[in-house]
Amino acid sequence: MTRKNILVFRELPPDQLARLQAVHDVTVADPKQDRAAFDAALPEAHGLIGSSFPIDAAVLDRAPKLEAVSSVSVGVDNYALAELHRRGILLAHTPGVLDETVADTVFALLMAASRRVVELANLVREGRWTKNIGEDLFGHDVHGKTLGLLGFGRIGQAIARRAALGFGMPVRYHARRPVDLAAQAPELQGRAVRTPLAELLAQSDFVVAMLPLTEHTRGMIDAGVFAQMKPGAVFINGGRGQTVDEAALLAALDGGRLRAAGLDVFAKEPLPADSPLRTHPRVTPLPHIGSATHETRHAMAELATSNLLDALAGRRPAALYDTSAA
Numbered sequence: 657m658t659r660k661n662i663l664v665f666r667e668l669p670p671d672q673l674a675r676l677q678a679v680h681d682v683t684v685a686d687p688k689q690d691r692a693a694f695d696a697a698l699p700e701a702h703g704l705i706g707s708s709f710p711i712d713a714a715v716l717d718r719a720p721k722l723e724a725v726s727s728v729s730v731g732v733d734n735y736a737l738a739e740l741h742r743r744g745i746l747l748a749h750t751p752g753v754l755d756e757t758v759a760d761t762v763f764a765l766l767m768a769a770s771r772r773v774v775e776l777a778n779l780v781r782e783g784r785w786t787k788n789i790g791e792d793l794f795g796h797d798v799h800g801k802t803l804g805l806l807g808f809g810r811i812g813q814a815i816a817r818r819a820a821l822g823f824g825m826p827v828r829y830h831a832r833r834p835v836d837l838a839a840q841a842p843e844l845q846g847r848a849v850r851t852p853l854a855e856l857l858a859q860s861d862f863v864v865a866m867l868p869l870t871e872h873t874r875g876m877i878d879a880g881v882f883a884q885m886k887p888g889a890v891f892i893n894g895g896r897g898q899t900v901d902e903a904a905l906l907a908a909l910d911g912g913r914l915r916a917a918g919l920d921v922f923a924k925e926p927l928p929a930d931s932p933l934r935t936h937p938r939v940t941p942l943p944h945i946g947s948a949t950h951e952t953r954h955a956m957a958e959l960a961t962s963n964l965l966d967a968l969a970g971r972r973p974a975a976l977y978d979t980s981a982a
């Protein structure tokens with residue numbers, strides 16, 4: 657097979673880089689660190705692999721030989737989907753291998769926000785644990801409370817399993833299409849119920865957003881949505897930051913509608929230093945670590961590498977993303 661040119665635009669583990677180098681000519685250039693090197697490699701690139709950088713029409717214009725883009729992420733909001741489709745460039749991503757890890761992260765955030773884990777750990781660290789804590793520092797139970805999920809794909813279902821089977825939580829979910837639980841998650845039958853949005857918001861003690869960023873979901877969680885939440889609800893976002901109106905989120909926290917929020921994602925990442933969400937006393941912020949474990953990030957890189965090798969060899973990648981609907 658003729659060697660092709662691959663542009664790696666975010667660091668890959670050495671073993672996966674070696675798989676690419678064995679068959680193709682590889683340039684590593686992270687545009688966030690060296691934009692000129694990235695731009696210089698684009699005109700000859702047949703394949704791109706990486707994440708967390710927008711591959712938009714302007715980037716594609718500079719890459720006339722491009723055949724395939726392999727994202728080391730499940731989310732595809734960084735890619736100009738319609739443009740990729742129009743130009744006949746394949747897009748692959750990494751669904752499946754990160755579901756349980758992201759669900760773990762979301763549950764950690766939910767527990768931390770409700771039981772005030774970070775705030776109380778800081779109290780100990782800072783030498784302020786001088787007497788038994790009083791009611792003013794108590795948290796709220798998680799077990800047995802109602803969980804409302806906005807988005808019920810594979811990750812949403814993994815969160816629902818933890819909630820329903822581990823914590824005895826009734827689960828409501830909002831999804832555009834009904835999910836065939838008998839086929840996809842039989843253990844959740846009778847435990848997770850598709851519920852109209854207004855009812856879900858009014859009933860849930862914890863509202864967890866796991867929405868992909870699309871033209872339908874951008875800014876979807878706005879003041880009107882927060883206003884319908886149960887007073888004292890906890891809001892968690894493990895999907896995409898831009899699905900939330902952050903000003904409305906802050907108003908819901910400060911106005912008392914929300915008791916707390918746990919956020920792994922933000923409208924702008926890294927979170928700007930002047931964002932009030934960074935230091936808000938009732939926000940637990942994380943630096944977008946949903947899938948960030950050694951095991952899972954490696955599994956994502958491995959799947960993305962296989963996807964790209966397959967695409968460049970004319971085989972159908974295992975996790976091809978259908979750009980035709982964009």
Ligand code: DGY
Pocket residue numbers: 707728729730731732754946947
């Ligand atoms: C994903 O895989 O989409 C994660 O959110 C990392 O971007």
